[in-house]
Amino acid sequence: MTSSNTLLKKIIGVKDVVVTDAEIYSDHDGVTHLTIDARPNSWNRNKCPFCGRKKLPGYDRPSQSLRVWRGLDFGGVMVDIRSQTNRILCPEHGVVTADVPWAYPNSGFTKDFDMTVSWLAKYLPRDTVSEYMRIDWKTVGKCISRSLHDLEPDLSRRLDGLVHIGIDDTSYCKGYKYITVIVNHDTNTVVWAADGHGKAVLSKFYEQLTDEQKASIKVVTGDGARWITDCVNEFTPDCVRCVDPFHVVEWAMDTLDELRSERWHKANAKVRELSKNKPKTKGRPKSDDKAAAAVKAAKAEASEIKNSRFALDKAPENLTENQQVKLAMIQANDSQLYRGYCLKEALRMIFRNTDADKAEAELDHWLWWASHSRIPLFHDLYKKIKRHKEHILNTIKFGLSNARIEATNNKIKLIIRKAYGFRNIQNMLDMVYLVCSNIRIPLPNRKSRNR
Known part of the structure; x- marks a missing residue:
């Protein structure tokens, strides 16, 4: 028979942890909770959450209060992971809170929870995700951002090897608010997006490219906007400009x-x-009235x-x-x-x-x-x-057009519609990067990357 300790580790969903205790209780609303007391094993203790250095010296005494992370429900029972945290001194990142293997830095949820929320948000309206996962709808955006940055820590890698790109802007809110979107025609993915539109915004894209990345771009498609043509002529003069x-x-x-x-x-x-x-006459006009x-x-x-x-x-x-x-x-x-x-x-x-x-x-x-x-x-x-x-x-x-990027714009508008709008522009851009890409969001207990 499987031991309770093994079962609790499976519920947490990660390795390298030590389970010390567990309790089941009901809160004042009658909701049942399973609280698991856990800590990283000795090999992963005092680990920097950013660079991964292990067994770093402590900065001060461990906190006496216990920190709680929300995990995925287990058969309708809300799961919480409780652990003591401490601050460590990293030679590269300074004073930081020690890493725990089940959660991202500065997160109150487990990694599996964040990934599941992101997967649901990709296909369902945000309020539906919020109700099902029992979280605030604003929290959904934060979960998406953490998942994206874990799955693709360096978004600038999308700018490598660009050959055929499409540029367009699309509105995301009333009041002439736009985002500029750049799509890789060869992979049909969004490689860059930013708030606003015009030459000043598009120039930021070109300015962050290296000389090698600029040289690799051969064709740029877009509408007839002058600011697109001006940027293409200024930053990539040898590039071919196509109008949709x-x-x-x-x-x-x-x-x-x-x-x-x-x-x-x-x-x-x-x-x-x-x-x-x-001439004004009474009654209907006669048949011979020219x-x-x-x-x-x-x-x-x-x-x-x-x-x-x-x-x-x-x-x-x-x-x-x-x-x-x-x-x-x-x-x-x-x-x-x-x-x-x-x-x-x-x-x-x-x-x-x-x-x-x-x-x-x-x-x-x-x-x-x-x-x-x-x-x-x-x-x-x-x-x-x-x-x-x-x-x-x-x-x-x-033989290139802006059909791909127009389809991407429709996908972006659907993202905005399902979310009933975004108040945080960065959350919206993270959602665009996540959905309009080839990223596969891993779900718990599926074949996916190792964590």
Whole structure:
């Protein structure tokens, strides 16, 4: 039969401990507790929690009060580990509290407890984790931070060997609060994240890179933000800059929507003008009333333009039958709006090319067409596309986009939504590093790293 001492050691979940006593009691709320008195064995006594040096000299007398750590529940019974602590003098870290093998430094929970909380938080809302583990929801973030720093003590190692990276910013709170995120395209992991956005924030990323790390970066993808381009040109001038196809087509769609709105206002003005000049008569207009027919036709045209947004935005192969009718009506009645639609589609089709030379010829033709379209809005777009011409061609040549980082941004927003927001930005960044990576969070009594 297994001895009680062995069972208690298994409940603690670590080796190198000596169990001296245990007791079971119920608190004033009727919750049953199992308190285990334990201490590190002689070989691991007076150990520095940071560098691992053993048998260091004591700094002062051991504390007379006992410290308690919360462990994982055992069959619904709350488990506490109780031990006497003392301070030691480390030649490297100075005066510190001696390490205990079952908990991280400055933690009130066992390592298994922190890891389990982190694993649950990866998949469940934070309030659910808080209720199940019987801890405050703010404590969940601290458990995640401790687990991350144990599983990956040096996050800067993610910056080694970067070749293809994507840069973007995403909002995490109302009031224009953003974080800047950098993703490794080759591993689909977040390698760097920081509060804020803009050139000043992104410069911090490049400034912490070594010359060797900067030289390894060959391609950078992102949207058309100037601050991304400026940082790439300043810190990695030999790097290839790619602009995301989605954002380029989105520029054209936004321009087309502005044109649609402009044409709708003109169509409405035409309706008002015709209605104003139409003779006022009692009753319904007669069938041969040309003025009334003109007003009716103008109203129908204005209505079609107003409700044509999806027909204009979608690709032709994805249009519904009703949207195809609307597009045909625009083609017949509004040549300028239809010309804008054709410009948008032509720009979208350029990204279907795999041959960079053919794509460059088509892009040059598109630039000429947009500059001679007699549409002021598309002339402004022409200037923007011309400024990013090299970046667009790089995108087609290397076949890279910001799709991975946009997917990562959605994952980050899901993290924030499950947590109902973060008040501590560092807890949020730690959660992003933990979830958007290849880190496997070990669970108790599973095959995992040795502790």
